[in-house]
Amino acid sequence: MPLVTSKEMLVYARENGFAVGAFNAYNMEMVQAIIEAAEEENAPVIVQISEGAIAYGGEKSFAALIKVLAEEVTVPVVCHLDHGVNFFTVIKALKAGFTSLMFDGSSLTFEENIEKTKKIAEIAHAAGIPLEGEIGKIPDAAKGPLSPEEVKKYLTTPEEALEFYEKTGVDSLAISVGSAHRMKVQSVQLDIDRIVRIKEKVKIPLVLHGASGVMDESLVQAVKAGISKVNFATELNKAFTYALRKELSNNPDLVDVRKYGATARENVKKTVKEKIQLLNATNKAPDILKIINKRSFTRENKGGATIE
Numbered sequence: 073m074p075l076v077t078s079k080e081m082l083v084y085a086r087e088n089g090f091a092v093g094a095f096n097a098y099n100m101e102m103v104q105a106i107i108e109a110a111e112e113e114n115a116p117v118i119v120q121i122s123e124g125a126i127a128y129g130g131e132k133s134f135a136a137l138i139k140v141l142a143e144e145v146t147v148p149v150v151c152h153l154d155h156g157v158n159f160f161t162v163i164k165a166l167k168a169g170f171t172s173l174m175f176d177g178s179s180l181t182f183e184e185n186i187e188k189t190k191k192i193a194e195i196a197h198a199a200g201i202p203l204e205g206e207i208g209k210i211p212d213a214a215k216g217p218l219s220p221e222e223v224k225k226y227l228t229t230p231e232e233a234l235e236f237y238e239k240t241g242v243d244s245l246a247i248s249v250g251s252a253h254r255m256k257v258q259s260v261q262l263d264i265d266r267i268v269r270i271k272e273k274v275k276i277p278l279v280l281h282g283a284s285g286v287m288d289e290s291l292v293q294a295v296k297a298g299i300s301k302v303n304f305a306t307e308l309n310k311a312f313t314y315a316l317r318k319e320l321s322n323n324p325d326l327v328d329v330r331k332y333g334a335t336a337r338e339n340v341k342k343t344v345k346e347k348i349q350l351l352n353a354t355n356k357a358p359d360i361l362k363i364i365n366k367r368s369f370t371r372e373n374k375g376g377a378t379i380e
């Protein structure tokens with residue numbers, strides 16, 4: 073089916089106790105693996121392209137690939153810009169046909185973050201595309217685990233989340249609740265009580281970043297507490313690279329890119345399927361499709377009553 077925006081699926085997830093998996097892709101095989109996994113799980117899915125991935129592969133190539141593969145499956149697929157920190161990247165992604173955007177102003181002051189996010193939300197909404205913002209900051213643990221004191225510095229408070237949401241008009245909100253980006257080992261327990269308190273105040277879907285380093289049971293609790301979108305990148309990089317490394321070291325004479333590419337792709341697909349199951353998103357595609365179809369029917373019949 074054609075690409076969809078992230079709007080309806082995240083609102084539905086928020087109301088129905090599951091989360092949509094948002095998976096970062098860096099090459100064709102990863103995009104294929106993510107979309108095939110979602111189709112097999114009958115689940116909605118978000119394929120995310122970061123600024124780094126755009127620098128590596130180009131926003132137009134990724135948008136075209138995701139669009140074509142989405143049209144071959146029956147589940148709803150979103151093409152999302154992950155961590156757009158640069159205004160021009162967000163506009164480039166919008167022009168390339170991305171159906172969901174993120175502006176990450178978390179390194180700015182609170183006021184600057186609000187001002188820029190609000191402006192970008194207005195532009196995105198004028199084009200019919202939802203925007204994810206970030207308040208608090210998800211730290212980077214690429215150089216090693218962070219101390220609990222360091223993690224605390226970045227946590228989102230319910231009060232700032234509410235003010236940010238009200239002043240910017242974002243459609244979903246990335247919050248800092250104990251995770252960190254680029255952790256290679258699962259060891260983090262999230263601040264579940266903080267998620268509950270933020271969800272009580274902020275009436276839009278909440279997003280968890282840095283999920284690769286979070287313990288499975290904590291992730292399950294976070295979804296029950298009110299997280300509606302969960303981002304995985306490092307887990308997929310690990311799945312791809314470890315399978316590739318094993319295949320090449322077991323077969324030193326192998327030179328056919330398709331052979332080891334397929335092995336790596338299969339391992340990413342397996343990982344994506346496991347994550348979708350963990351987020352309780354399996355078999356959630358049909359209900360979301362009903363909502364999306366109903367909304368577009370109503371829109372096409374301008375102002376008419378909603379048709380069941």
Ligand code: G3H
Nearest residue numbers: 254281282284303305306
């Ligand atoms: O935006 C992407 C994510 O937050 C992924 O983080 O690499 O720690 O899974 P991760």
Ligand code: ZN
Nearest residue numbers: 253281282303
């Ligand atoms: Zn992130």
